[in-house]
Each structure stands twice: as C-alpha cells, then as structure tokens.
Amino acid sequence: MAAPTLRTLARELGLSRTTVSDALCGSHRVKAETAARVRAAAKAAGYERNPLTGAVMSQLRRSRGQQFRGVLAAVEIVEAVHSPLAQRYNDALMSGVMARAGELGFNVERFVVGPQGVRLNRLDTILHTRGIQGLILLPASGFPDLSALSWHRYTAVYADYFIDHPPLHCVCSDHYRSMIALLRELHARGYRRPGLFMEISLSERLQFRWEGAFLALQKYLPEITEVPTLRSRNINFETFAPWFRKHDPDVVIGHFPDAMDWMSACGAKLPSTHGFVCLNRLRTSGNCACVDLQTAQLGARSTELVVGQLLHNELGVPTQPSLTTIPARLIEGPTLRPRGAKPGRGDAKPGKVRAGATSRHSTSEGGEV
Amino acid sequence: MAAPTLRTLARELGLSRTTVSDALCGSHRVKAETAARVRAAAKAAGYERNPLTGAVMSQLRRSRGQQFRGVLAAVEIVEAVHSPLAQRYNDALMSGVMARAGELGFNVERFVVGPQGVRLNRLDTILHTRGIQGLILLPASGFPDLSALSWHRYTAVYADYFIDHPPLHCVCSDHYRSMIALLRELHARGYRRPGLFMEISLSERLQFRWEGAFLALQKYLPEITEVPTLRSRNINFETFAPWFRKHDPDVVIGHFPDAMDWMSACGAKLPSTHGFVCLNRLRTSGNCACVDLQTAQLGARSTELVVGQLLHNELGVPTQPSLTTIPARLIEGPTLRPRGAKPGRGDAKPGKVRAGATSRHSTSEGGEV
DNA sequence: ACGAAAAAATAGGACTGTCAGATTTCCGGG
C-alpha cells in the first residue's frame, strides 16, 4: 500500500486536509478532541509528513500576493536614563533593522519598556492584539528579564551578548576577534608596545573579551613588550597619566577619545611618536583611527534571523540558544601611521610581519579588524 | 509587482506551463524556435525558477509522493592523514547534521576532498550533476581554499572558526565563553590557583580563545593566585612536571588526560588535593571532568543555517560572513570536587561565590561551561 | 493530389502541504 498522505488521512477521518494539517501542527484552530483523534489516526496509519514539501508550500503560500508580510517589534528596555552613547548605538542598530526588514517585506515598530514606556505585561497584550510575532530586543543594561512575556507566541533575537531570561539567540559584534585582528594590524605597522586602558564596568559587560584577546596576543606576537592594562573603575587624566608615563606604550587602545588629549598633555605627538585607536567609532567625532562595530550589519543579521524563524513558524524559546557574531572593521584615521611607514622611535623595527604561522593568520584576517 | 511564475509567463506567451517548463529545461520536446522565444521572455520578465520547489515536484511526480528528501553534501577536506581525534570530532558533527537534516526533510551525503578522495573540480561536477546545492564543510586543518568551486550554485556553512576562501558563515563552539564559565564554576567550588597547559599549535588554531579567557579572568576573579600558563610546542611529562611542581596549581586545565598521570606522579591526589578538567570530552575515556563542546548541536545548527538559506533560494557567498557559536557544557567527573565541598588544602577558602557583579554572571551562566 | 499513419509539438491533470479567507456550526441573549 502506498504511503498515506494528508488527503488520504483526511478522507479516512471524514475531515478536510486543512484540519488534519492544523491538528498535526498543534494549531489552536482545531478542537482539542479532534486534534487527538487525528494524531491517533496518523500514528496508526504510519503517516509521516514531508517536511521539505511543507516548507516549500509554506513559503509558496506566504509569498503569494503583495509584498507586505507582517510587522516586527523592536523592543527597547530602558531601566532609568539612557546614555547618549547607548541611544546612538541603538539608533545605528535600528537603521540596519529597518533596512533589512524593508527588503524582506516587514515593517518595524519600536516599543519602549520600562518606567518611561509600557510595562512588560502591557507589551504582551499589545503585541498579541497587533498580531506581532517577531521581536528584536535592543541591548539593555544589566541582565534584562523578559520571562514574563508569553514566549510561545513570539520568536526573538537579543542584539547583545547574552540573555538568560529567557535564553534566546543573540547577535553581537565579535569583540574578541576584532581585538586580535587590530593588534595584528598594529604589529604589522611596527608598533611593539601596545597599551590598553579599560573601565572595569565595560570590561565586565563584555565578559572581558577586549582584554582577553589583548592579553593572549601580547604573549604570542613576536617582539612585543608587555604593557600592563590600565584597569580602573573610573578612567580620567589622573588615572591615565601615571600609567602612560610609566609604561610609555607606543600605541594606546581604549574607549575614550579624550585619551588623545591626555597623551598630548604628557608630551606625545600623534601619530609621529605615538598612536591611538578608539574602540568604538560611535564615541569619536571622526578625528582618530577607530573600530567600527558594524552596528547596522548587526541589526540586519538580527532581522534575518527573526524573519527566517518566522517564515518557518518557529515560535518560542529556542532549545539551544546560539550567539551570532560579526567582525568589526578598522577605520583609518590621523592617529595611526600607515603600513610600511617608519616608526617614530628607535625601540621598534619597521613594520613587517614575521614569517610563520601568525603571519598566515594576519594575511587571512588582515582586511577586517 | 509580484515575482513571475511559470504560469504567469505561460499566459503571457500564450503557451501552457508545461511547454514553458520544458523549454527552460532545454527539453527536446519543444520546438527550438519556441524554446528561444520562451527563454527570451523569461529573461525579460526576470523569471527565476525555484530549484528546490522543482526538485520537490519532480520527486513527487516520480515516486507517487513517497518520502522525498532534498540532499545536502557534507564535505570533508583531508590533506594528508586524519587524526583519530579529528575523525571522532567530524563523526560527532555528522551525527548532529544527519539528525537535524532528517527532521528538515534532507538526506546527507558525505564527500571527501583531497589525495584520498576526489579533487575539487571533480566535486564541483558531481554536486552539479546531482543537483546538490547545500554544503556543510567539516573542519579542515590549516586554511582550506575552496574558492575553485562554482559558488554561485551553492550555499554553505563552514563548521569551524574561520574560512576566507571564500568567506562563508561559520559555526563553532564558543571556546572563549566556555572557559569563562568554567573558571567561574571552579572558583565557586573553591579553587583559587587554576593552571592552564596548552600546546601552541592548538592555541593558535583557536586564535588563543581558551587562553585569552583564562588570562582575563585571572585578573578579575577575586582571591586568585595567578599561575602562568604552560605554553609549549610539545607538552609531555618532561615539560609538565617542572611547571606543576613550581607553581602547584590546585586545579589543572588542559587538553590531555595524560596530565592526570603526570599529576599523580608528582604526588597529587585527585580530587582530594588537586582537580583536573579536560578541555575536550572526545579526548577522554570518561574518567575525568571535561568540557563537552556540544559537537552534535553544532552540526545541527550548521544544518539549520544551510537549509534556511536553501529554502530562501539564497545561493552564493554571503555579503557579510558571520560566526555562530554555541556554549560548551561542563561534564562532571571524579577529578573535581563538587560545589560546597571543603577544599583539600589550607590556602583556599571554602567554595562560596562572592557577592557582586561577577556572582551574577556566575549565576546566570552557571549551568553551562 | 489525397488520406491515413506517423511524428512532432503543445496542453492537461495530478501530486504534495500550507494559509488566508469563506463557510458552517454552535451557543447565549433578546
């Protein structure tokens, strides 16, 4: 006897194929009693749905007609005040989200949760009544808890490193790899005493990824003089200057562009005697070399993930959350000497990558930082 | 305007959809003149046939709706000999790939590229004639170059950290975060002198992620005594014993289970005086605590990514490659004392996590390692 | 030159599972 199909099964049961399909997918549109009956019959008949056909049919049915496919929610969780930087970061993310969502046929609506916006259970209601199923959660300070939402109705991505309530897929910049690539590039330009300053709160938030990569590569790059990291709760001229004067790094890496002034005040000339790289482009005003975290790309990829799951009807919390990362890019600026230029001081040799295993890495990842 | 389909095109041309389909497939059943006319119209209308739908329909028609499945290729690139460990790793990946592929309606075929298998351009031909479009590339040693394949025909994922020829999406274990979580867990169990040994080649391959996380957390965990990492081209008893005797770590972390013997030979008792964690479960024989890299999950996620792109007809090299990671898990074993147990030596205090920011991390990521 | 048979070209039907929208069934209140 031939393998049973949806239609065969439906005829046997005296139901329509749709009802059978819905019943087997656990749709709420079917009466529980009927669904049970269908499942029993399917099991008895040895029916197995063809998942590939199902996927093809699904996208077929959806793509029919006009372009508009639905609405995504961009959810911002604001506990207290929102720093201007966080706001700029979220705006950059959103530009990527909107662009890709538009390409994929979705509209995006922004919601703010917290004291200044709606409460969580109110959001749940709004999303439900509006029929919104796809959520993009913008980075929140601390450890946001969204477990109160009815997750069986939504599919979501958190645009930051980690969320545990509930454990969702995350999308974030690849800080670790970016630091590795940055140091390799600086090394190739002849810098031999890279120094890193870092506020402890920032470092903790990223699980020390900037610093971990920095510490590891200090050990592995050839001819490096290890400059200890300046680690502090509060980085300002008073904490920076003694560290800079004592260890005299030939290139300084850190989050605050103010460091350029501090370096100058200590007698450094940029870029002739010393270099500087800011770790976040959004903090700069375009007057120094910096790392572009590719924020818009992150937003775009987040959107792709959510839409992909939406189109396959994958709602709820994922069984195994994953983290998707995108490498950052080095933006050139007047605070770094280019490749091949002569170092400004005697203790470093002209920038040429040494042969060996590391140089192969350097070649393969040279374009990005 | 909606995307043109076979039927729209046929109506425009005043032909039946069958004729159009045959014409586009270059069937001899259609008059050459008609075929040319159809191809011109298809190009003008921007018609693109959905190959996956085509495959589904074809098999559906032939096999009377039996269980049709698409096909994915799992490609193994073997330069010379394949170490037993690499083989076991790939097999574990494959089990995850096969399982998820089955759920999604795909069969998987394994191909071996290299001296022992087919050449790259031969693979290209095979995949083309078989109509295979989805590729899962298993980890290869070194820096594999697959740019010779006709990438406009395929969508692929590399199941390792990085590939640049061509730059594809990658899926890999999150070694960095796993080390962070592992150290937090060891700290919570009262260990205060963690020591890491690492072969340089291994470390380089992973871009020092194990070590980077280790170095960073040594700085940030409270009450830690920093034990320098044992770093060597070749780790054996002769290199291990002096390091172990000199620094006396209270828990040793590394890839080789042999270290347990070396520790015993130096007078250590596991787990009463010292602990040990192997960094790769596949290297152990189940007699020690170890880190499970979640290999099957990685295979599953890789498959999801490839299938997702296939269903959306997204072929070719991605515009922006991304890296997807999954955290590893700590597997308990007789070489670690449990949480709350008393340390075996006087220099460490009972295992209680200190209050503060780090403890929140520890709580939120405690389950995984 | 004509008609029948052969050949070539094109058209039709059936097949899968899904989803939006239509239709039917059910139930309580007026």
Add this chain to the structure above:
DNA sequence: CCCGGAAATCTGACAGTCCTATTTTTTCGT
C-alpha cells in the same frame, strides 16, 4: 426564533514536474 459573535472546519489556490492526452504538422504510399 433569530441575531451576533465566536469557534470549528472547509475551500481554493499555489509551485514545477512528468506522464498522458490532444492537437498540429509532416511523411508517404497509391
């Protein structure tokens, strides 16, 4: 008894293929 609304169920349309049916064209013997 009927109306309104909700719940449950059904209908139709959709993709590309391939086998078969139908139409059109060509061939060829008389």
